[in-house]
Each structure stands twice: as C-alpha cells, then as structure tokens.
Amino acid sequence: MPYRVVKGDVSEVNELVYKYEEEVFDPEDGYSINLASVIGSQVALNYGLFCKEIIFDGMWDQTDIRLITDMMENTSREVLVKKIYEPNAFLLPAAQNLPVMQMNRYTQASLLFVNTTYQEKTLEWGFWKLDHNKHCILSSGGKDSLLSYGLLNEIGKDVYPIYGNESGRHWFTAVNAYRYMKENDPSTARVWLNSDRIFSWMLKQLPFIRKDFATLRADDYPIRMWTVAVFSFGVLPLLRKNGIGRMVIGDEYDSSQRSILHGIHHYNGLYDQSRFFDEVMSRYFIKKGWSVSQFSILRPLSEMLILKILVSRYPLLQHHQTSCHATHEKDGRMIPCGKCEKCRRIIGMLTVLNADPSNCGYAEHQIESGLLDLKSSKVKQLGPDASHLFYMLSQMGIFESNAKAHPEIMHLRFDKERSHIDGIPEDLRQPxxxxxxxxxxxxxxxxxxxxxxFDLLKDPEMKAPYSFEAEVPRHKKSMPSKVRKGTSRTKEFLWAHLTWEEAEDKIKEVDTVLLPVGAIEQHGHHLPLDVDSFDAEFLAQKVAEACSDPKPLVLPLVPYGVSYHHDDFPGTISITNESMARFIYDIGMSVARQGIKKIIMINGHGDNAPTLNYAAQMINRDSGIFVCVDTGETSDTDIDPLTDTQNDVHAGEIETSTTLAIRPELVHMDRAVDSTLQFSNRYLNFSSKNHVPWYVQT
Structure with a gap:
C-alpha cells in the first residue's frame, strides 16, 4: 500500500505493509480489495490537520467514506489539542505555545476518494458469517489483553489472541506473551505491519517536528492519535476467515474522559480508547454487513483493580506482562526498562497490592529506583487514580504524600460516559x-x-439488550426470540401477557401506555410487507425496556394502517382513515377508563399520522388524559443526517438497515433496486425543515 507525500515538486513514496501467516485476501474479490483499502487508509487519518489534500485510492463505498471523513475530523481536533496546544517535546520552539483557536472544521485537507486500479471490480454488499461466541483479543502483551484472555477463557468462551506485530521496538512489549500463547494456545495469531516506519517517515515530512525526534525519550507519541484502528482493522481479515464475531479491546475505566480546552471539546486521554470509539466501530461494522461487535470487558475496572485480578487469579499470565515500550532482551526474555512512566506506575501499583514486581521482570534495583522516582515524578493516570495510588503508598510508609484516598478506585465503577452495564454483551455480564x-x-x-x-447483579440493566448484536430469529415469520419468549423482563410490561389480576395491579403502579401502530404494505422488491408494523412494535418494546421502573405498558400492535396509495401492489392491506380513527379512539377511551393517564402512540407508518393525531385529539377531548403521536418515519429530519442516501424515504436505506439488523433472513439484497427520490422543490423534500405534508396516489 504506497503512501506518497508531495511537497511542491518533490515526491516521496513509502510502502505500508501488512503480512499474514495465512491466506486471507483474494486479489480478484472486490470485497477483499475494499477491506484492504480501508485497512491501508487508517494511518493517514493522523494527518488531516497538516495536509492540503489527501487522496485515497482504492475501492470505497459511502459507509467507508463517512467513517474516514468523520474520524479524520475527530483525530485532527485531538491532534491539535493534545499534540500542538498541550506541551510536546517533539515540537520546534516556533510551534510551541500557540494561541488556542476554535475552528469550524479541524481537518484542513480536502479528501478525495478515487479508484484508479479496480474499476472493473464490483463491491456487492453481503453479511460475513460470524459466530459471536468467538472472541478475538486484540493483544499487546499488556495487563489488559492478558486479563481479557484469562477471563474469557475461564468462562468457557472461544478465545483467539491476535497480536499486532509492528516492525519496530513496540513489538518487544508483546514478545513474552506472544511466545507463551503460541506455545500453549493454537488459536494464537499475529499480523506483521510496518506502520511504525510510516509514522516515523511522516514525522520527517512535518517541518515543525524536531529533526532529532528519534533521539528523544518520551512516554507519548510525537503526533499520532489514531492508533488502535491501525491494529483493529488489520486483524479483520482473520476475523472474517475464522468466523470471529467479537473483537475485545483492552481498555479500562481510566483510559479516557471527555474534556474541554478553551471551548474545544476533546478527550483527556485517547479517543480510540473510549467507549465512543467502540460504538462508532461497531456501528460501522454493522452497516458494512461485517457484523463484528467491538467492546472492552474491563471498562468498569480501574488499572489497579485490573492488576489485582491478574496477579491474584492468573499469575502465570501476569508473569508475561510487559507494559514498557522501552524493553530490551536479556537471556531470551524481554525485560522492562524500569525507568519510564509506565514502569514506575506498574511498580507502584504492584507494591500497594503486595505483589512482587519481579514476577514480570523487574530487578530489585529497578523496583527501588522506580519507587523513589515515583515520589518525585508524575504519572499519566487520571486524577483520582493517581491520588489513590500515592495515598496507598504513603499508608504503607513507602514515602510521605498528602494525596487523598479515593475508595471508588477499588470498586466497579459505572457511569453514563465511560462505563455502562450494557456496554458488553448480555451473556458475558453475569460470569x-x-x-x-x-x-x-x-x-x-x-x-x-x-x-x-448498589447491588450490581440485581440491577435491571443486567438484562438490558446489547445494542450491537441482533439475535437472529429461528423462524422467518417470528419475532426475535428475546421478544417472544415472554421472559420476566418482557412480560412485566407487555399488556397482552398479563392476567386480568396482574393488569389490575400494574395499572395501579404505572399510568402510561405505548401503543404501536403500523401498516401492511409493499416495501420494494427486497423487504417484507410488515416492516412498518414490526419496527413500531419492536421500537415500543425497546423503549419500555430502556425505561426505569415502573416501566410503561406496551399495548398490542395495531398492524393495519392507511395505505391506499399502495393498493396497486399485491399484499397491501389498507383501512380507511375513518376506520382507523374510530378504532384508535375506542382503544384510547378503553384504557383511559381503566386508569391510564398517558398514551404515547409509536407510529411506524407516516401516512397514519394525520389520522392518529385526529384520534389523539378526540381521546384527549373526551377523557382529559395526555395523548401524543410519535411518527418515526424514514423522512424524520433527525435521522436524515445519519444516512448515506439523500432523500431516503420508503423501503430505502433506513428501513432496509433496521430489517437487516433485526431480521436479516427476510431481506433479499439481491433484489434491491438502487433508486433515489428527487424532489422538484425544497418544500416537497421530506428531509427539509421547511417541507409541507403532501400525498400522492401511486
């Protein structure tokens, strides 16, 4: 994969290389070419702040272009804040202490996506056949990947430790663990790549970087902020070939948090170690049809708690831990330097845990000097974690410190930003x-x-669905098994599943109901007739699941809607506006008489909206209760920016995506027609804020 830098009349080329120990690409396959193109693009995302133009030459689809564009903008902002505005020893004096400026757009490069080599190849959308019981551990030899491996292996999951083997000294941190895994686990694999050489070569191209950058000792990279994806994309061919459905990243609670510098929102740490990165990547994989879910099982844990579990439960794995990027070889093993910030931190944490740092290679003199240096030096942990480490060291009499205790560090921590209970798949949570x-x-x-x-194991969120893996139903016409089984967590809010006595008790607890309303009508050549009905009912149940107790009750689906404009298509079942209005009115008045005070209609079909709004007014007039209609049709202006298709309306990208995510076996992508609606006037454009409702007979 050639990287070319052009400065005036001077052009330099270097080659980015990924090597695999088995055949993973078919050079005649458009899918393989597309995957290779995306893999090769990741290094370039670090340089959008500094280039006038970046040309990506390969096979791309709109999903790739959107990801690369969005992540380059995000990375450009992070590089500006963390590498330019914050102190950076690699910068020339003229590039230091620059005034902080907010920008409308941080990527300075114009991005161009071309295909000069593979025009004759086609890229057909399709699912990867993956197993979500198989887990790839993105491995580095550090404590996080070792603990993730030990835990998933212990609870009986299929585990594949896959290493990113960079060509330089960075690989030294992984050597001990890789050799051990290779000898003891046949699923171990690695990908060789020379991205570190490309990063160093690019530093030579940047005029504001010191020429002697290679001689500087530092705990941070000079420029790059988009690193994890260089490795995670690199292992995707192995996931595809081996049917591995989950990619486990080793990130803990302390990895990253959102912050603000003079009005610029950024990440204090690394964005690509945050849960937001995992979620962006999982959404991307879903949109591509790759179906890989990416997450960390360690997000509730502090760094110290991770070490405690690793040392106590998996001492043999901890023996191979190397968290130092300045390791050197001695007697056939990689030995940590004992001097860097990471070494000081590891020595300090192992000491307060009453663990022996020599188990992972530290010599006695390194332990002594590391603790002494720790007293006078800072660590990169976030505030509470560093404070608690120093507090515990002072309590042990290692050195005096005024640091305060933060007992939450030794707890599992959950909050809305960094660690959600449902941030890992449901089958992993309990064990x-x-x-x-x-x-x-x-x-x-x-x-x-x-x-x-709080009592974690009894928390309702323990049973919340994981957002990035859809359970495939066993029968084509059935609802997903999580909805149909009538488990305790669904039965409690499904009106139809209650006995009359249970309903009487429930109505005393909760005064709100959700009423899903859909339609049975044509949805192109590739989608089933019940898209609007299924999506409305599915959404209503998901909304109820997400609510705190007491959850709103979900009324049975009203499957038929106003679909006269689709009458020319066989299979469409339409009812009149009058019939629907009267039917909905009767339902509303019936539940109102039983004590319900709020009705929220979840409407899956846009042309039901006028009738439902009329019925809502009549229910409110005659009963005095609150009634509203939520129409989540595909032309919703909140959804439109998320799509790659302009003017996406009926049976388009969104409805195809929701059906693929929930009921993929009912989608016939081979029959789908690429057709985009064009509007003659912005007032007719559904995605315009100024559009007016309009109707047409097909």
Missing part, C-alpha cells in the same frame, strides 16, 4: 461481574456527581 466482585470492594454508580453503592 464476569461475579469474578470482578470477588476482588473489588463492591460496585458504585455515579448519581448527581457522587458515587453510590
């Missing part, structure tokens, strides 16, 4: 959290900026 709680001092969640203890 993993039970193990964690054996070593933690309990679980806490943040309430009004304060940590409060």
């Amino acid at each position: 993993l959290f039970k193990i964690y709680l054996k070593y933690a001092d309990g679980a806490v969640h943040r309430v009004a900026k304060k940590w409060q203890t």
Whole structure:
C-alpha cells in the first residue's frame, strides 16, 4: 500500500505493509480489495490537520467514506489539542505555545476518494458469517489483553489472541506473551505491519517536528492519535476467515474522559480508547454487513483493580506482562526498562497490592529506583487514580504524600460516559461481574456527581439488550426470540401477557401506555410487507425496556394502517382513515377508563399520522388524559443526517438497515433496486425543515 507525500515538486513514496501467516485476501474479490483499502487508509487519518489534500485510492463505498471523513475530523481536533496546544517535546520552539483557536472544521485537507486500479471490480454488499461466541483479543502483551484472555477463557468462551506485530521496538512489549500463547494456545495469531516506519517517515515530512525526534525519550507519541484502528482493522481479515464475531479491546475505566480546552471539546486521554470509539466501530461494522461487535470487558475496572485480578487469579499470565515500550532482551526474555512512566506506575501499583514486581521482570534495583522516582515524578493516570495510588503508598510508609484516598478506585465503577452495564454483551455480564466482585470492594454508580453503592447483579440493566448484536430469529415469520419468549423482563410490561389480576395491579403502579401502530404494505422488491408494523412494535418494546421502573405498558400492535396509495401492489392491506380513527379512539377511551393517564402512540407508518393525531385529539377531548403521536418515519429530519442516501424515504436505506439488523433472513439484497427520490422543490423534500405534508396516489 504506497503512501506518497508531495511537497511542491518533490515526491516521496513509502510502502505500508501488512503480512499474514495465512491466506486471507483474494486479489480478484472486490470485497477483499475494499477491506484492504480501508485497512491501508487508517494511518493517514493522523494527518488531516497538516495536509492540503489527501487522496485515497482504492475501492470505497459511502459507509467507508463517512467513517474516514468523520474520524479524520475527530483525530485532527485531538491532534491539535493534545499534540500542538498541550506541551510536546517533539515540537520546534516556533510551534510551541500557540494561541488556542476554535475552528469550524479541524481537518484542513480536502479528501478525495478515487479508484484508479479496480474499476472493473464490483463491491456487492453481503453479511460475513460470524459466530459471536468467538472472541478475538486484540493483544499487546499488556495487563489488559492478558486479563481479557484469562477471563474469557475461564468462562468457557472461544478465545483467539491476535497480536499486532509492528516492525519496530513496540513489538518487544508483546514478545513474552506472544511466545507463551503460541506455545500453549493454537488459536494464537499475529499480523506483521510496518506502520511504525510510516509514522516515523511522516514525522520527517512535518517541518515543525524536531529533526532529532528519534533521539528523544518520551512516554507519548510525537503526533499520532489514531492508533488502535491501525491494529483493529488489520486483524479483520482473520476475523472474517475464522468466523470471529467479537473483537475485545483492552481498555479500562481510566483510559479516557471527555474534556474541554478553551471551548474545544476533546478527550483527556485517547479517543480510540473510549467507549465512543467502540460504538462508532461497531456501528460501522454493522452497516458494512461485517457484523463484528467491538467492546472492552474491563471498562468498569480501574488499572489497579485490573492488576489485582491478574496477579491474584492468573499469575502465570501476569508473569508475561510487559507494559514498557522501552524493553530490551536479556537471556531470551524481554525485560522492562524500569525507568519510564509506565514502569514506575506498574511498580507502584504492584507494591500497594503486595505483589512482587519481579514476577514480570523487574530487578530489585529497578523496583527501588522506580519507587523513589515515583515520589518525585508524575504519572499519566487520571486524577483520582493517581491520588489513590500515592495515598496507598504513603499508608504503607513507602514515602510521605498528602494525596487523598479515593475508595471508588477499588470498586466497579459505572457511569453514563465511560462505563455502562450494557456496554458488553448480555451473556458475558453475569460470569464476569461475579469474578470482578470477588476482588473489588463492591460496585458504585455515579448519581448527581457522587458515587453510590448498589447491588450490581440485581440491577435491571443486567438484562438490558446489547445494542450491537441482533439475535437472529429461528423462524422467518417470528419475532426475535428475546421478544417472544415472554421472559420476566418482557412480560412485566407487555399488556397482552398479563392476567386480568396482574393488569389490575400494574395499572395501579404505572399510568402510561405505548401503543404501536403500523401498516401492511409493499416495501420494494427486497423487504417484507410488515416492516412498518414490526419496527413500531419492536421500537415500543425497546423503549419500555430502556425505561426505569415502573416501566410503561406496551399495548398490542395495531398492524393495519392507511395505505391506499399502495393498493396497486399485491399484499397491501389498507383501512380507511375513518376506520382507523374510530378504532384508535375506542382503544384510547378503553384504557383511559381503566386508569391510564398517558398514551404515547409509536407510529411506524407516516401516512397514519394525520389520522392518529385526529384520534389523539378526540381521546384527549373526551377523557382529559395526555395523548401524543410519535411518527418515526424514514423522512424524520433527525435521522436524515445519519444516512448515506439523500432523500431516503420508503423501503430505502433506513428501513432496509433496521430489517437487516433485526431480521436479516427476510431481506433479499439481491433484489434491491438502487433508486433515489428527487424532489422538484425544497418544500416537497421530506428531509427539509421547511417541507409541507403532501400525498400522492401511486
């Protein structure tokens, strides 16, 4: 994959290389070419702030272009804040202490996506056949990937430790663990890549970087902020070939948090170690049809708690831990330097845990000097974590410190920003959290900026669905099994599943109902007739699941709608506006008489909206209760910016995407027709804020 830098009349070329130990690409396959193109593009995302133009030459679709564009903008902002505005020893004096400026757009380069080599190849959309019981551990030899491996292996999951083997010294941190895994686990694999050489070569192209950058000792990279994806995309061919459905990243609670510098929102740490990065990547994989979910199982844990579990439960794995990027070889093993910030931090944490740092390679003199240096030097941990480490060291008499205790560090921590209970798949939560709680001092969640203890294993969110994996139903016409089984968490809010006595009790607890309303009508050549009905009912149940107790009750679906404009298509079942209005009115008045005070109609079909709004007014007039209609049709202006298709309306990108996500076996992508609606006037454009409702007979 050639990288070419052009400065005036001077052009330099370097080659980015990924090597695999087995055949993973078919050079005649458009899918393979597209995947290779996306893999090769990741390094370039670090340089959007500094270039006038970046040309991506390969096979791309709109999903790729959107991801690269969005992530380059995000990375440009992060590079500006963390590498230019904040102190950076690699910058020339003229580039330091620059005034902080907010920008409308941080990517200075114009981006061009071309295909000069593979015009004859086609890129057909399709699902990867993956197994979500198979887990790739993106491995580095550090504590996070080692603990993730040990935990998932212990609870009986199929685990594949896959290493990113950079060509330079960075690989030294992984050597001990890789050799051990290779000898003991046949699923171990690695990808060789020379991205570190490209990064160093690019530093030579940047005029504001010191020429002697290679001689500087620092704990940070000079420029790059988009690094994890260079490795995570690199392992995707192995996931595809081996049917691995989950990619596990080793990030803990302390990895990153959102912050603001003079009005610029950024990440204090690394964006690509945050849960937001995992979610962006998982959404991208879903849109591509790759169906890989990316997450970390360690987000509730502090760095110290991770080490405690690793040392106590998996001492053999901890023996191969190397968290130092300045390791050197001695007697056939990689030995940490004992001098860098990471080494000082690891030595300090192992000491307060009453663990022996020599188990992972530290010599006695390194341990002594590391603790001495720790007293006079800072660590890169976030405030509370560093403070608690220094507090514990002072309590042990290692050195004096005024640092305050932060007992939450030794708890499992959950909050809305960094760590959600449902941030990992449901099948992993119970077994993993039970193990964690054996070593933690309990679980806490943040309430009004304060940590409060709670019973994690009994929390309702333990049963919340994981957002990035859809359960494929067993029968084509059935609802997803999570909805149909009538488990305790669904039965409690499904009106139709209650006995009359249970309904009487429920109505005393909750005064709100959700009424899903849909339609049975044609949805192109590739989608089933019940898209509007299924989506409305599915959404209503998901909304109820997400609500705190007591949850709103979900009324049975009204499957038929006003679809006269589709009457020419066989299979469409339409009812009149009058019939629907009267039917909905009767339902509303019936539940109102039983004590319901609020009705929210979840409408899956846009042309039901006028009739439902009329019925809502009549129910309100005659009963005095609150009634509203939410129409989540595909032309919703809140959804439109998320789509790659302009003027996406009926049976288009959104409805195809929702059906692929929930019921992929009912989608016939081979029959789909690429057709985009064009409007003659902005007032007719559904995606315009100024559009007016209009109707047409097909």
